[in-house]
Amino acid sequence: MHPSCPYDPFKEARTKKGVLPARFGVENIPMILGYKDVRLAAKDYKTFSSDAPFRVPIPSEENDRSIRQIPVETDPPEHREYRKIVEPFFNRPKQPEYIARIAGLVNELLDKAAEKESAEIVREFSLPLQSRALTYLLNIPESEAELFISWGIHVFRDTEDGTSNGQALEDYLNSQLDRAEQNPEDDFFSMLTQAEFQGRSLTRDEMLGFSNLVFAGGRDTIIHTVSSIIGHVAKHPEILQSLRDNPKMIITAAEEFVRFVSPLTHLGRTCPVATNVQGERVEAGERVSLCWASANFDATVFDAPEELRIDRKPNPHIGFGSGVHNCLGAVHARLIIRTLLQLLSEKFSSITIIDSTENMETETDYERVLGYDDLNVKITKI
Amino acid sequence: MIKVTFVEADGNAVVVENAEGTVMECALENDIEGIDGNCGGVCSCATCHVHVAAEWLEKVGEASEDERDLLEFEDNVTERSRLCCQIKIAAALDGLVVEVPES
DSSP states (O other): OOOSSTTOTTHHHHHHTSEEEEEETTEEEEEEOSHHHHHHHHHOTTTSBOOSTTOSSSSOOTTTOSSOOTTTTOOTTHHHHHHHHHHHHHTGGGSHHHHHHHHHHHHHHHHHHHTSSSEEOIIIIIHHHHHHHHHHHHTOOGGGHHHHHHTOSSTTTOSTTOOOOHHHHHHHHHHHHHHHHHSOOSSHHHHHHHOEETTEEOOHHHHHHHHHHHHHHTSHHHHHHHHHHHHHHHHOTHHHHHHHHOTTHHHHHHHHHHHHHOSSOOEEEEOSSOEEETTEEEOTTOEEEEOHHHHTTOTTTSSSTTSOOTTOOSOOOOTTOOGGGOOTTHHHHHHHHHHHHHHHHHHEEEEEEEEEEEEEEEOSSOEEEEEEEEEEEEEEEO | OOOEEEEOTTSOEEEESSOOSBHHHHHHHTTOTTOOOTTOSSSSSOOOEEEEOGGGHHHHOOOOHHHHHHHTTSSSOOTTEEEGGGOBOOGGGTTEEEEOOOO
């Protein structure tokens, strides 16, 4: 398949049928592609349920972890009660001191990259940025980031031999929760050990479920988005000038990058009863995909969707998902992206790509560009 | 000087005397409880949902299709619902009253 836009391999199927019957390992999963259809399915949790451990991500993660991720793998009404427990923590990125800390981090890493003749962006910039920012989100010592960096780009699947890293993560989360139970502090794990759900404490599995999601959900997504932004700005130097001339545009540019990169291609939902999805029969217990990446290129909603327009407004993208499960980490992610765009435009006149290899998400029935495997650039200060 | 009143979900009224920009921006500057404006006003996140006071509905006008599509997925939506990032403050809206629904 040679799609005209490498970010949107779904165009033909979306326009013709609205659905792509796709194979993932041993599973056949119809992908819902149109903007409105994706949003409607995301809202209809009775027909398209998230109450399916390991089966919201595609491919499914039975072999990557032993516990259900919470709240993403639950349905209302439990979902709402679960989510309420952690929501205040995920709003901390709105606090002035948090914003200043992220700015300091991005500034430090950009300065370090700019000192080099050739700076590697994926593993030497985006990965440490994501890992160190995660310690701010969890409110744990920044030194913990060294371990997270050693786990690589994808928390479950960045090993040399392709085996899962999941056990290392679960061991780590258990050790943090043990520590929090003995010596609670002001961190995410301690908050979980003190939280109440339906009048009782959380079980260890529930605490692990919340914690696992925080590590899995915001990792490769942020890394690919950050790397993509730097790659794109390098190819389109006028963006830095436009943002310098009009810093208010940082907000719209950040949203447009999330739409354009769509760092999470899709998520799965399980049909409790046999369901017809735009002509594709889904048997009870089988899955559909809600394809955010396709919806974000739907020309019935977005003018010239293949163009990255940093002033796009309105921009009702669903790069952070849609409905009650919309991305818990979106406030944190938006802060990182906006800060990156602000500091790039304030400090640097140009970025030149020395060499790069795009990362391809390759499945049986589609292939799409998603960030970079490596990206070497020269960053020039103003 | 354009005045906008926000009635928070608990009934607390906050009067802003020198409102400018959009109603969402005005809410953020004045720390109105329950209005987050996470996406910065591009009509993507629906975290600036308000109910426009009935007497102001006509002057504020109707939501665009994009906005209606987002509202469709929100809780506590009524015929007075708007995303306030899409309401530009103008002289004709001097005295505007909006209510923040329960989240």
